[in-house]
Amino acid sequence: MPDLATPLIAWYRENARDLPWRRPGFSPWGTLVSEFMLQQTPVNRVIPHLEAWLERWPRPADLADEPPAEAVRQWANLGYPRRALWLHRAATEIRDRHDGEVPRDVDALLALTGIGDYTSRAVAVFAYGDRHPVVDTNTRRVLARAIDGAAQPGPPSKGDLAAMAAILPEDDAEAAVVNAATMELGAVVCTARTPRCAICPIARLCAWRLADYPDTGDARRTQAKYEGSDRQARGAVMKALRDASPLPLADVIAEWPDTRQRDRAIDSLIADGLAEAADGMLRLPG
Structure with missing residues:
Protein backbone atom coordinates (compact mmCIF):
# COMPACT_ATOMS: atom_id res chain seq x y z
CA MET A 1 0.00 0.00 0.00
CA PRO A 2 1.57 3.34 -1.03
CA ASP A 3 1.82 6.09 1.59
CA LEU A 4 -0.95 8.39 0.45
CA ALA A 5 -1.39 10.08 3.82
CA THR A 6 1.81 12.14 3.87
CA PRO A 7 1.34 13.96 0.54
CA LEU A 8 -2.40 14.34 1.18
CA ILE A 9 -1.81 16.05 4.53
CA ALA A 10 0.79 18.43 3.10
CA TRP A 11 -1.42 19.30 0.13
CA TYR A 12 -4.54 19.85 2.24
CA ARG A 13 -2.82 22.15 4.69
CA GLU A 14 -1.76 24.38 1.80
CA ASN A 15 -4.83 24.15 -0.41
CA ALA A 16 -7.97 23.37 1.59
CA ARG A 17 -10.90 25.66 0.84
CA ASP A 18 -12.03 27.96 3.62
CA LEU A 19 -15.44 26.47 4.46
CA PRO A 20 -17.54 27.29 7.53
CA TRP A 21 -17.51 23.76 8.94
CA ARG A 22 -13.70 23.66 8.82
CA ARG A 23 -13.22 26.72 10.99
CA PRO A 24 -12.13 26.44 14.65
CA GLY A 25 -15.00 26.43 17.10
CA PHE A 26 -17.63 25.28 14.61
CA SER A 27 -20.17 23.33 16.68
CA PRO A 28 -21.02 19.61 16.39
CA TRP A 29 -24.61 20.68 15.67
CA GLY A 30 -23.36 22.89 12.83
CA THR A 31 -21.34 19.97 11.50
CA LEU A 32 -24.39 17.71 11.58
CA VAL A 33 -26.56 20.29 9.80
CA SER A 34 -23.89 20.87 7.17
CA GLU A 35 -23.61 17.16 6.46
CA PHE A 36 -27.37 16.87 5.97
CA MET A 37 -27.35 19.82 3.59
CA LEU A 38 -24.31 18.68 1.62
CA GLN A 39 -25.92 15.40 0.60
CA GLN A 40 -26.40 15.70 -3.18
CA THR A 41 -26.07 19.51 -3.01
CA PRO A 42 -23.08 21.65 -4.10
CA VAL A 43 -21.08 23.50 -1.46
CA ASN A 44 -21.78 26.97 -2.87
CA ARG A 45 -25.53 26.41 -2.57
CA VAL A 46 -25.27 25.04 0.96
CA ILE A 47 -23.27 27.81 2.66
CA PRO A 48 -25.92 30.59 2.72
CA HIS A 49 -28.62 28.13 3.79
CA LEU A 50 -26.40 26.72 6.52
CA GLU A 51 -25.59 30.16 7.90
CA ALA A 52 -29.27 31.15 7.95
CA TRP A 53 -30.26 27.85 9.57
CA LEU A 54 -27.71 28.13 12.37
CA GLU A 55 -28.57 31.76 12.99
CA ARG A 56 -32.20 30.76 13.48
CA TRP A 57 -31.55 27.47 15.29
CA PRO A 58 -28.08 27.52 16.90
CA ARG A 59 -28.83 24.40 18.98
CA PRO A 60 -30.76 21.18 18.28
CA ALA A 61 -33.38 22.07 20.90
CA ASP A 62 -34.11 25.36 19.14
CA LEU A 63 -35.17 23.45 16.04
CA ALA A 64 -36.91 20.66 17.95
CA ASP A 65 -39.12 23.20 19.74
CA GLU A 66 -40.58 24.38 16.44
CA PRO A 67 -43.05 22.46 14.24
CA PRO A 68 -41.64 20.40 11.34
CA ALA A 69 -43.27 22.81 8.88
CA GLU A 70 -40.76 25.48 9.85
CA ALA A 71 -37.83 23.19 9.04
CA VAL A 72 -39.32 22.36 5.65
CA ARG A 73 -39.97 26.05 4.95
CA GLN A 74 -36.45 27.09 5.99
CA TRP A 75 -35.01 24.37 3.74
CA ALA A 76 -36.22 26.51 0.84
CA ASN A 77 -34.87 25.34 -2.54
CA LEU A 78 -32.07 23.05 -1.34
CA GLY A 79 -33.86 20.04 -2.82
CA TYR A 80 -34.70 16.62 -1.39
CA PRO A 81 -36.83 18.24 1.38
CA ARG A 82 -37.16 14.98 3.29
CA ARG A 83 -33.74 15.88 4.64
CA ALA A 84 -35.33 18.83 6.46
CA LEU A 85 -37.94 16.55 8.00
CA TRP A 86 -35.27 14.04 9.04
CA LEU A 87 -33.11 16.79 10.49
CA HIS A 88 -36.02 18.03 12.57
CA ARG A 89 -36.63 14.49 13.88
CA ALA A 90 -32.92 14.07 14.62
CA ALA A 91 -32.91 17.37 16.52
CA THR A 92 -35.88 16.18 18.58
CA GLU A 93 -34.11 12.90 19.34
CA ILE A 94 -30.94 14.78 20.36
CA ARG A 95 -32.99 17.01 22.67
CA ASP A 96 -34.89 14.11 24.22
CA ARG A 97 -32.22 11.38 24.34
CA HIS A 98 -28.94 13.27 24.64
CA ASP A 99 -29.76 16.36 26.72
CA GLY A 100 -29.55 18.54 23.64
CA GLU A 101 -25.95 17.63 22.77
CA VAL A 102 -25.02 15.95 19.47
CA PRO A 103 -23.65 12.53 20.48
CA ARG A 104 -20.06 11.59 19.77
CA ASP A 105 -20.47 7.82 19.58
CA VAL A 106 -20.95 6.47 16.05
CA ASP A 107 -23.63 3.97 17.11
CA ALA A 108 -25.57 6.70 18.93
CA LEU A 109 -25.34 8.88 15.83
CA LEU A 110 -26.50 6.01 13.62
CA ALA A 111 -29.59 5.66 15.82
CA LEU A 112 -30.72 9.19 14.89
CA THR A 113 -33.19 9.71 12.05
CA GLY A 114 -31.65 10.26 8.62
CA ILE A 115 -28.07 9.38 9.61
CA GLY A 116 -26.11 6.62 7.92
CA ASP A 117 -22.53 5.39 7.75
CA TYR A 118 -21.16 8.53 6.16
CA THR A 119 -22.83 11.20 8.31
CA SER A 120 -22.27 9.37 11.60
CA ARG A 121 -18.55 9.05 11.00
CA ALA A 122 -18.24 12.54 9.54
CA VAL A 123 -19.65 14.05 12.74
CA ALA A 124 -17.48 11.86 14.98
CA VAL A 125 -14.35 12.76 13.00
CA PHE A 126 -14.85 16.38 11.97
CA ALA A 127 -16.72 17.60 15.06
CA TYR A 128 -15.02 15.53 17.74
CA GLY A 129 -11.70 14.49 16.23
CA ASP A 130 -12.16 10.74 16.63
CA ARG A 131 -10.45 8.26 14.33
CA HIS A 132 -12.83 6.62 11.85
CA PRO A 133 -12.83 6.20 8.08
CA VAL A 134 -15.16 8.69 6.36
CA VAL A 135 -16.23 7.83 2.83
CA ASP A 136 -18.25 9.90 0.37
CA ALA A 211 -1.41 2.29 -15.94
CA ASP A 212 -1.98 5.10 -18.50
CA TYR A 213 -5.61 5.79 -17.57
CA PRO A 214 -7.35 2.58 -18.70
CA ASP A 215 -11.08 2.77 -19.41
CA THR A 216 -12.37 0.35 -16.80
CA GLY A 217 -16.04 1.20 -17.25
CA ASP A 218 -18.43 3.25 -15.19
CA ALA A 219 -21.01 1.59 -12.93
CA ARG A 220 -22.37 4.86 -11.56
CA ARG A 221 -26.09 5.39 -11.87
CA THR A 222 -27.07 8.29 -14.10
CA GLN A 223 -29.66 10.62 -12.64
CA ALA A 224 -32.93 10.94 -14.52
CA LYS A 225 -33.64 14.21 -16.30
CA TYR A 226 -35.15 16.79 -13.95
CA GLU A 227 -37.16 18.80 -16.49
CA GLY A 228 -40.65 17.34 -16.73
CA SER A 229 -39.99 14.75 -14.02
CA ASP A 230 -42.01 13.86 -10.92
CA ARG A 231 -39.18 15.45 -8.91
CA GLN A 232 -39.83 18.76 -10.63
CA ALA A 233 -43.55 18.48 -9.88
CA ARG A 234 -42.83 17.69 -6.23
CA GLY A 235 -40.52 20.69 -6.04
CA ALA A 236 -43.23 22.96 -7.48
CA VAL A 237 -45.75 21.72 -4.90
CA MET A 238 -43.27 22.28 -2.07
CA LYS A 239 -42.51 25.81 -3.27
CA ALA A 240 -46.22 26.62 -3.37
CA LEU A 241 -46.63 25.37 0.20
CA ARG A 242 -43.58 27.23 1.49
CA ASP A 243 -44.94 30.43 -0.04
CA ALA A 244 -48.51 30.03 1.28
CA SER A 245 -49.53 27.14 3.51
CA PRO A 246 -52.28 25.99 3.76
CA LEU A 247 -53.67 26.06 0.23
CA PRO A 248 -56.90 24.66 -1.24
CA LEU A 249 -55.98 21.39 -2.91
CA ALA A 250 -57.48 22.55 -6.18
CA ASP A 251 -55.21 25.62 -6.22
CA VAL A 252 -51.89 23.79 -5.67
CA ILE A 253 -49.90 24.32 -8.90
CA ALA A 254 -53.23 24.36 -10.73
CA GLU A 255 -51.41 25.48 -13.87
CA TRP A 256 -49.26 22.31 -14.01
CA PRO A 257 -49.62 20.85 -17.53
CA ASP A 258 -49.93 17.20 -16.43
CA THR A 259 -52.78 16.83 -13.93
CA ARG A 260 -52.00 13.21 -13.15
CA GLN A 261 -48.36 14.03 -12.46
CA ARG A 262 -49.46 16.91 -10.20
CA ASP A 263 -51.75 14.60 -8.23
CA ARG A 264 -49.03 11.96 -8.05
CA ALA A 265 -46.60 14.56 -6.66
CA ILE A 266 -49.07 15.65 -4.00
CA ASP A 267 -49.82 12.05 -3.01
CA SER A 268 -46.13 11.22 -2.73
CA LEU A 269 -45.43 14.26 -0.55
CA ILE A 270 -48.26 13.27 1.77
CA ALA A 271 -46.89 9.71 1.93
CA ASP A 272 -43.43 11.09 2.80
CA GLY A 273 -44.83 13.23 5.61
CA LEU A 274 -43.87 16.46 3.83
CA ALA A 275 -47.47 17.60 3.39
CA GLU A 276 -50.82 17.01 5.07
CA ALA A 277 -54.28 17.08 3.51
CA ALA A 278 -57.52 17.70 5.38
CA ASP A 279 -60.84 19.37 4.60
CA GLY A 280 -59.83 20.11 1.04
CA MET A 281 -56.65 21.91 2.09
CA LEU A 282 -52.96 21.02 1.70
CA ARG A 283 -50.43 22.25 4.24
CA LEU A 284 -46.89 21.69 5.45
CA PRO A 285 -46.57 19.13 8.26
CA GLY A 286 -47.67 20.40 11.68
Whole structure:
Protein backbone atom coordinates (compact mmCIF):
# COMPACT_ATOMS: atom_id res chain seq x y z
CA MET A 1 0.00 0.00 0.00
CA PRO A 2 1.57 3.34 -1.03
CA ASP A 3 1.82 6.09 1.59
CA LEU A 4 -0.95 8.39 0.45
CA ALA A 5 -1.39 10.08 3.82
CA THR A 6 1.81 12.14 3.87
CA PRO A 7 1.34 13.96 0.54
CA LEU A 8 -2.40 14.34 1.18
CA ILE A 9 -1.81 16.05 4.53
CA ALA A 10 0.79 18.43 3.10
CA TRP A 11 -1.42 19.30 0.13
CA TYR A 12 -4.54 19.85 2.24
CA ARG A 13 -2.82 22.15 4.69
CA GLU A 14 -1.76 24.38 1.80
CA ASN A 15 -4.83 24.15 -0.41
CA ALA A 16 -7.97 23.37 1.59
CA ARG A 17 -10.90 25.66 0.84
CA ASP A 18 -12.03 27.96 3.62
CA LEU A 19 -15.44 26.47 4.46
CA PRO A 20 -17.54 27.29 7.53
CA TRP A 21 -17.51 23.76 8.94
CA ARG A 22 -13.70 23.66 8.82
CA ARG A 23 -13.22 26.72 10.99
CA PRO A 24 -12.13 26.44 14.65
CA GLY A 25 -15.00 26.43 17.10
CA PHE A 26 -17.63 25.28 14.61
CA SER A 27 -20.17 23.33 16.68
CA PRO A 28 -21.02 19.61 16.39
CA TRP A 29 -24.61 20.68 15.67
CA GLY A 30 -23.36 22.89 12.83
CA THR A 31 -21.34 19.97 11.50
CA LEU A 32 -24.39 17.71 11.58
CA VAL A 33 -26.56 20.29 9.80
CA SER A 34 -23.89 20.87 7.17
CA GLU A 35 -23.61 17.16 6.46
CA PHE A 36 -27.37 16.87 5.97
CA MET A 37 -27.35 19.82 3.59
CA LEU A 38 -24.31 18.68 1.62
CA GLN A 39 -25.92 15.40 0.60
CA GLN A 40 -26.40 15.70 -3.18
CA THR A 41 -26.07 19.51 -3.01
CA PRO A 42 -23.08 21.65 -4.10
CA VAL A 43 -21.08 23.50 -1.46
CA ASN A 44 -21.78 26.97 -2.87
CA ARG A 45 -25.53 26.41 -2.57
CA VAL A 46 -25.27 25.04 0.96
CA ILE A 47 -23.27 27.81 2.66
CA PRO A 48 -25.92 30.59 2.72
CA HIS A 49 -28.62 28.13 3.79
CA LEU A 50 -26.40 26.72 6.52
CA GLU A 51 -25.59 30.16 7.90
CA ALA A 52 -29.27 31.15 7.95
CA TRP A 53 -30.26 27.85 9.57
CA LEU A 54 -27.71 28.13 12.37
CA GLU A 55 -28.57 31.76 12.99
CA ARG A 56 -32.20 30.76 13.48
CA TRP A 57 -31.55 27.47 15.29
CA PRO A 58 -28.08 27.52 16.90
CA ARG A 59 -28.83 24.40 18.98
CA PRO A 60 -30.76 21.18 18.28
CA ALA A 61 -33.38 22.07 20.90
CA ASP A 62 -34.11 25.36 19.14
CA LEU A 63 -35.17 23.45 16.04
CA ALA A 64 -36.91 20.66 17.95
CA ASP A 65 -39.12 23.20 19.74
CA GLU A 66 -40.58 24.38 16.44
CA PRO A 67 -43.05 22.46 14.24
CA PRO A 68 -41.64 20.40 11.34
CA ALA A 69 -43.27 22.81 8.88
CA GLU A 70 -40.76 25.48 9.85
CA ALA A 71 -37.83 23.19 9.04
CA VAL A 72 -39.32 22.36 5.65
CA ARG A 73 -39.97 26.05 4.95
CA GLN A 74 -36.45 27.09 5.99
CA TRP A 75 -35.01 24.37 3.74
CA ALA A 76 -36.22 26.51 0.84
CA ASN A 77 -34.87 25.34 -2.54
CA LEU A 78 -32.07 23.05 -1.34
CA GLY A 79 -33.86 20.04 -2.82
CA TYR A 80 -34.70 16.62 -1.39
CA PRO A 81 -36.83 18.24 1.38
CA ARG A 82 -37.16 14.98 3.29
CA ARG A 83 -33.74 15.88 4.64
CA ALA A 84 -35.33 18.83 6.46
CA LEU A 85 -37.94 16.55 8.00
CA TRP A 86 -35.27 14.04 9.04
CA LEU A 87 -33.11 16.79 10.49
CA HIS A 88 -36.02 18.03 12.57
CA ARG A 89 -36.63 14.49 13.88
CA ALA A 90 -32.92 14.07 14.62
CA ALA A 91 -32.91 17.37 16.52
CA THR A 92 -35.88 16.18 18.58
CA GLU A 93 -34.11 12.90 19.34
CA ILE A 94 -30.94 14.78 20.36
CA ARG A 95 -32.99 17.01 22.67
CA ASP A 96 -34.89 14.11 24.22
CA ARG A 97 -32.22 11.38 24.34
CA HIS A 98 -28.94 13.27 24.64
CA ASP A 99 -29.76 16.36 26.72
CA GLY A 100 -29.55 18.54 23.64
CA GLU A 101 -25.95 17.63 22.77
CA VAL A 102 -25.02 15.95 19.47
CA PRO A 103 -23.65 12.53 20.48
CA ARG A 104 -20.06 11.59 19.77
CA ASP A 105 -20.47 7.82 19.58
CA VAL A 106 -20.95 6.47 16.05
CA ASP A 107 -23.63 3.97 17.11
CA ALA A 108 -25.57 6.70 18.93
CA LEU A 109 -25.34 8.88 15.83
CA LEU A 110 -26.50 6.01 13.62
CA ALA A 111 -29.59 5.66 15.82
CA LEU A 112 -30.72 9.19 14.89
CA THR A 113 -33.19 9.71 12.05
CA GLY A 114 -31.65 10.26 8.62
CA ILE A 115 -28.07 9.38 9.61
CA GLY A 116 -26.11 6.62 7.92
CA ASP A 117 -22.53 5.39 7.75
CA TYR A 118 -21.16 8.53 6.16
CA THR A 119 -22.83 11.20 8.31
CA SER A 120 -22.27 9.37 11.60
CA ARG A 121 -18.55 9.05 11.00
CA ALA A 122 -18.24 12.54 9.54
CA VAL A 123 -19.65 14.05 12.74
CA ALA A 124 -17.48 11.86 14.98
CA VAL A 125 -14.35 12.76 13.00
CA PHE A 126 -14.85 16.38 11.97
CA ALA A 127 -16.72 17.60 15.06
CA TYR A 128 -15.02 15.53 17.74
CA GLY A 129 -11.70 14.49 16.23
CA ASP A 130 -12.16 10.74 16.63
CA ARG A 131 -10.45 8.26 14.33
CA HIS A 132 -12.83 6.62 11.85
CA PRO A 133 -12.83 6.20 8.08
CA VAL A 134 -15.16 8.69 6.36
CA VAL A 135 -16.23 7.83 2.83
CA ASP A 136 -18.25 9.90 0.37
CA THR A 137 -18.49 9.81 -3.43
CA ASN A 138 -15.33 11.89 -3.86
CA THR A 139 -13.37 9.66 -1.47
CA ARG A 140 -14.48 6.54 -3.31
CA ARG A 141 -13.29 7.96 -6.64
CA VAL A 142 -9.85 8.88 -5.28
CA LEU A 143 -9.40 5.42 -3.74
CA ALA A 144 -10.62 3.66 -6.88
CA ARG A 145 -8.07 5.47 -9.03
CA ALA A 146 -5.11 5.68 -6.68
CA ILE A 147 -5.29 2.15 -5.26
CA ASP A 148 -7.39 0.00 -7.62
CA GLY A 149 -6.39 1.61 -10.92
CA ALA A 150 -10.05 2.05 -11.90
CA ALA A 151 -11.40 5.05 -13.79
CA GLN A 152 -14.52 5.20 -11.60
CA PRO A 153 -15.52 3.47 -8.36
CA GLY A 154 -17.89 0.55 -8.29
CA PRO A 155 -21.18 0.56 -6.37
CA PRO A 156 -20.89 1.64 -2.71
CA SER A 157 -20.13 -1.19 -0.28
CA LYS A 158 -18.93 -1.82 3.27
CA GLY A 159 -15.52 -2.49 1.75
CA ASP A 160 -15.20 1.25 1.12
CA LEU A 161 -14.75 1.87 4.85
CA ALA A 162 -12.01 -0.76 5.05
CA ALA A 163 -10.23 0.76 2.03
CA MET A 164 -10.26 4.20 3.62
CA ALA A 165 -9.22 2.87 7.02
CA ALA A 166 -6.17 1.28 5.39
CA ILE A 167 -4.67 4.66 4.43
CA LEU A 168 -5.37 6.47 7.72
CA PRO A 169 -2.46 7.36 10.02
CA GLU A 170 -2.67 6.12 13.61
CA ASP A 171 -2.74 9.64 15.02
CA ASP A 172 -6.34 10.85 15.45
CA ALA A 173 -5.70 14.41 14.28
CA GLU A 174 -3.76 13.30 11.21
CA ALA A 175 -6.41 10.71 10.40
CA ALA A 176 -9.06 13.44 10.43
CA VAL A 177 -6.96 15.51 8.03
CA VAL A 178 -6.53 12.56 5.66
CA ASN A 179 -10.29 11.98 5.65
CA ALA A 180 -10.92 15.63 4.79
CA ALA A 181 -8.05 15.78 2.30
CA THR A 182 -9.22 12.75 0.34
CA MET A 183 -12.70 14.23 -0.01
CA GLU A 184 -11.27 17.62 -0.95
CA LEU A 185 -8.98 16.07 -3.55
CA GLY A 186 -11.92 14.28 -5.16
CA ALA A 187 -14.00 17.46 -5.14
CA VAL A 188 -11.50 19.86 -6.71
CA VAL A 189 -8.71 17.84 -8.38
CA CYS A 190 -9.59 14.18 -8.94
CA THR A 191 -12.97 15.04 -10.41
CA ALA A 192 -15.22 12.57 -12.20
CA ARG A 193 -14.91 13.92 -15.74
CA THR A 194 -11.79 16.08 -15.93
CA PRO A 195 -9.21 15.07 -13.32
CA ARG A 196 -6.38 17.60 -12.96
CA CYS A 197 -3.56 15.10 -12.64
CA ALA A 198 -0.87 17.70 -13.28
CA ILE A 199 -1.49 19.27 -9.87
CA CYS A 200 -2.46 16.14 -7.95
CA PRO A 201 -0.27 15.52 -4.86
CA ILE A 202 -0.53 11.74 -5.23
CA ALA A 203 -0.16 11.53 -9.02
CA ARG A 204 3.16 9.68 -8.80
CA LEU A 205 1.48 7.04 -6.61
CA CYS A 206 -1.78 6.73 -8.55
CA ALA A 207 -2.34 3.25 -9.99
CA TRP A 208 -4.75 4.53 -12.64
CA ARG A 209 -2.28 7.13 -13.90
CA LEU A 210 0.64 4.71 -13.81
CA ALA A 211 -1.41 2.29 -15.94
CA ASP A 212 -1.98 5.10 -18.50
CA TYR A 213 -5.61 5.79 -17.57
CA PRO A 214 -7.35 2.58 -18.70
CA ASP A 215 -11.08 2.77 -19.41
CA THR A 216 -12.37 0.35 -16.80
CA GLY A 217 -16.04 1.20 -17.25
CA ASP A 218 -18.43 3.25 -15.19
CA ALA A 219 -21.01 1.59 -12.93
CA ARG A 220 -22.37 4.86 -11.56
CA ARG A 221 -26.09 5.39 -11.87
CA THR A 222 -27.07 8.29 -14.10
CA GLN A 223 -29.66 10.62 -12.64
CA ALA A 224 -32.93 10.94 -14.52
CA LYS A 225 -33.64 14.21 -16.30
CA TYR A 226 -35.15 16.79 -13.95
CA GLU A 227 -37.16 18.80 -16.49
CA GLY A 228 -40.65 17.34 -16.73
CA SER A 229 -39.99 14.75 -14.02
CA ASP A 230 -42.01 13.86 -10.92
CA ARG A 231 -39.18 15.45 -8.91
CA GLN A 232 -39.83 18.76 -10.63
CA ALA A 233 -43.55 18.48 -9.88
CA ARG A 234 -42.83 17.69 -6.23
CA GLY A 235 -40.52 20.69 -6.04
CA ALA A 236 -43.23 22.96 -7.48
CA VAL A 237 -45.75 21.72 -4.90
CA MET A 238 -43.27 22.28 -2.07
CA LYS A 239 -42.51 25.81 -3.27
CA ALA A 240 -46.22 26.62 -3.37
CA LEU A 241 -46.63 25.37 0.20
CA ARG A 242 -43.58 27.23 1.49
CA ASP A 243 -44.94 30.43 -0.04
CA ALA A 244 -48.51 30.03 1.28
CA SER A 245 -49.53 27.14 3.51
CA PRO A 246 -52.28 25.99 3.76
CA LEU A 247 -53.67 26.06 0.23
CA PRO A 248 -56.90 24.66 -1.24
CA LEU A 249 -55.98 21.39 -2.91
CA ALA A 250 -57.48 22.55 -6.18
CA ASP A 251 -55.21 25.62 -6.22
CA VAL A 252 -51.89 23.79 -5.67
CA ILE A 253 -49.90 24.32 -8.90
CA ALA A 254 -53.23 24.36 -10.73
CA GLU A 255 -51.41 25.48 -13.87
CA TRP A 256 -49.26 22.31 -14.01
CA PRO A 257 -49.62 20.85 -17.53
CA ASP A 258 -49.93 17.20 -16.43
CA THR A 259 -52.78 16.83 -13.93
CA ARG A 260 -52.00 13.21 -13.15
CA GLN A 261 -48.36 14.03 -12.46
CA ARG A 262 -49.46 16.91 -10.20
CA ASP A 263 -51.75 14.60 -8.23
CA ARG A 264 -49.03 11.96 -8.05
CA ALA A 265 -46.60 14.56 -6.66
CA ILE A 266 -49.07 15.65 -4.00
CA ASP A 267 -49.82 12.05 -3.01
CA SER A 268 -46.13 11.22 -2.73
CA LEU A 269 -45.43 14.26 -0.55
CA ILE A 270 -48.26 13.27 1.77
CA ALA A 271 -46.89 9.71 1.93
CA ASP A 272 -43.43 11.09 2.80
CA GLY A 273 -44.83 13.23 5.61
CA LEU A 274 -43.87 16.46 3.83
CA ALA A 275 -47.47 17.60 3.39
CA GLU A 276 -50.82 17.01 5.07
CA ALA A 277 -54.28 17.08 3.51
CA ALA A 278 -57.52 17.70 5.38
CA ASP A 279 -60.84 19.37 4.60
CA GLY A 280 -59.83 20.11 1.04
CA MET A 281 -56.65 21.91 2.09
CA LEU A 282 -52.96 21.02 1.70
CA ARG A 283 -50.43 22.25 4.24
CA LEU A 284 -46.89 21.69 5.45
CA PRO A 285 -46.57 19.13 8.26
CA GLY A 286 -47.67 20.40 11.68
